[in-house]
Structure formats: C-alpha cells, structure tokens
Amino acid sequence: MTTPAHPDLALVARALADETRASMVMALLDGRAWTAGELASHAGVARSTASAHVDQLVAAGLVSELRQGRHRYVRLRDAQVADAVEALAALSPRVRPATASLSGQRVDAELQAGRTCYRHLAGRLGVWLTDEWLRLEIVSDDWELTAVGRAWLDGVGLQCPAAARRPLVRPCLDWTERREHVAGLAADGFAQHALELGWLERRSHRRSVELTPAGCTALSASGLRVDELTAGHLSSP
Secondary structure, eight states: OOOOOOOOHHHHHHHHSSHHHHHHHHHGGGOOOEEHHHHHHHHTSOHHHHHHHHHHHHHTTSEEEEEETTEEEEEESOHHHHHHHHHHHHHSOOOOOTTOOHHHHHHHHHHHHSEEETTEEEHHHHHHHHHHHHHTTSBOTTSOBOHHHHHHHHHTTOOOOSSOSSOSSEEEEOTTTSSEEEESHHHHHHHHHHHHHTSEEEOSSSSBEEEOHHHHHHHHHTTOOOHHIIIIISOOO
C-alpha cells in the first residue's frame, strides 16, 4: 500500500526552533530583502553563523534567495509564510528581557501601536482599519472586497485589479492584538499608498508606523472614524 504524501511539518518546526532563526524570520516580516550581514547584526551573531542559519531557512522553504553580483539577499518566500509566522507569534507567549532598555520598550510599544506585517498594516492601527472597513462595508463579513469597497479605494486614489491570483482581502491573525486584521492585495496597496502620500510615516523601528495629521484629515474625509485616534488610541508612549 502506497503511503500518501503529507506535509513535513517537522522540517518547518526545526527551522523555527532556534531563537536566532526565529529572530531573523520576525525581522523579515518587514517585507524587505536583507543581506546575511544585516541579519547577523540584527540577531547579534557572526556573519558565518548567520549564513548557516539562513541556509536552514532556505532549505525549509521559509525564505527565498536573490543574488546580485557577489551579494546575497534573502526575504520571506511569500505572504503565506508571513501569515504563518504572524499566526505563530500570536500563539507564542510575550517575553521581555529583564535587561530591556527604555529604547527597546519604546520600540515594543510602537510595534503594538502600528506596524507593517509584510506589506499590510497590523497592530492597533491595522485592527482599527479592519473595523472601519467592516463598518463601512468596504469589506464584507465573509472577507470579500465589496463594490462599496472598490468605490472607496478609488476615492482615495487607489485602484484594485478586476481579477487577481491573490485575494484582494483576507484575514490575518494579529500577534499583538490576538484578533484578525485585513490583509490581501487591497490592504497591501492601501498601506503603500498611505506611506507614499504621507498619511503614514515610519517611526524608530523599520516596521513601526503611525498615522500623521495629514492621514487623519484624509481618512476622516473618506468616512473613517479617526476622532478616537487623535486622542492617542494609536500612539505609543
């Protein structure tokens, strides 16, 4: 009797069952391509050690390689991997080092307030956006971009394709809020659009973002309830 093929969960589990590799994968959630040297600096290990860890992540199918001349870059394989990492983070206990600095605590607060999760928004900012899109029926209860949603996106200057291989909207479990925020092509496009227009701006961490006064004005004009945000709902200390 032929044994049917099955997912090799152990391979992926082994790849993530190391603090250094787990730290690298979390860093790669910013959607950028990193060099082994950058990952080594981030994880606090030697470059040769980082390269060995990267090789294991590549072998597990979690990251993909890009080579330009002598330079080797890696990034998360795709949005599916990013979603899986975010979901695993939501299941994991929060651990703060006993020696955490004030700057480290500030970064942690910033990431909880608002951050990019691969290419879309997460944290309290992402959950707020999701709630507003559901309230205005931009997104349906079964996670579909509605006709109202297409019109809203068009109104803020963003057009979505009529058809796409990837979902326009889908849920993604938020690891700090422990509930779903909106992901998908529409959410990716909105985050990038908002950054380009200055509605969002980066903070001290490469993933942390916050809503700007210009963003508050523009999104309030679009029908989103931004008044609660101006009271500090999204701001970290």
